[in-house]
Amino acid sequence: MTGDPPGTPQTRPGLVRSLVERFGHLVRELSKFATVGGLAFLVDFALFNYLASGRGMPPVAAKTISTVIAATLAFLGNRFWTWRHRQRSHPAREYALFFFFNGVGLGIAVGCLAVSRYGLGAVWPSVFQTPLADNIASFIVGTGLGTLFRFWSYRRFVFVEAGTPAVPAPGHDPGSGA
Template sequence: MTGDQPGAPQTRPGLIASLVDRFGHLVRELSKFATVGGLAFLVDFALFNYLASVRHFPPVTAKTISTVIAATMAFLGNRFWTWRHRQRSNPAREYGLFFFFNAVGLGIAVACLAISHYGLGRLWPGVFQTPLADNIASFIVGTGLGTLFRFWSYRRFVFVEAGTPPVPGTSHDRDPGA
């Protein structure tokens, strides 16, 4: 029995083609988002460590400054590359929402850093009040959680498919929140 007969199980190439048809656009968007985010992450990481270690800014101040600069780069990359295929709405609206959701993402990263540095650091200062601990809390835990939130919120609220009809057979037909 082959996957071409009615009622027969779908063959692996047919299953893969079906998955690519259904989720390929999402994988492409996620790949571009990750590339833009990776570059912004490098800027954020380098600037944070420069400000905190060389310029001796307090960790939360250094993180706030580095994130705002990296977010500006990320907005440009996401608007003009990741989601360039989506219809542009009001640029001021996009920019405002982008930075609002980035502020929430920043809040997630700063909260992780503050909990680690000031909360857990009171209990174990030699462990949690170190540059390594600050980097792990901020960039691994905080950025990881913030990135998940930002991808969802940018795709859902900032770079929307305004005026673009859903493609038949995609998840948009069944789940308006996708």
């Protein structure tokens, strides 16, 4: 006897199995989403640094262009791999919503970059107006926050789950068989 009261998680052998059954699909979706996002991140990172450093483009413009291109690749990967099992709606609807939510995610990343470069950089230019600071603000902070938002919004609004029950009509009793 371990001293644990009966029914504690340590004495329930089916707890892990229950959790896997309940959240396994979410873990699989999150893994695929992370893979697609990781590839898009690499494209975004490389293109941003090429445009900002190699071509001398202003950092905010470079970030905007790199994110739009990476988002297009992410849409294709998520539509045809991450959430391929989900109900398909009109492609134009999915694409428009995907890019709308990517626009919000872009706003989060660009906002983090702008706060770092122009807000904090006005106070400490030698620290916050550097390529390293731009990359940290944009790719670590901005992309991290934007990724959380994107996963939630894509899953909730863009790639909807097949068979999601409709809201019953007022006065309808689901158990009545009518």
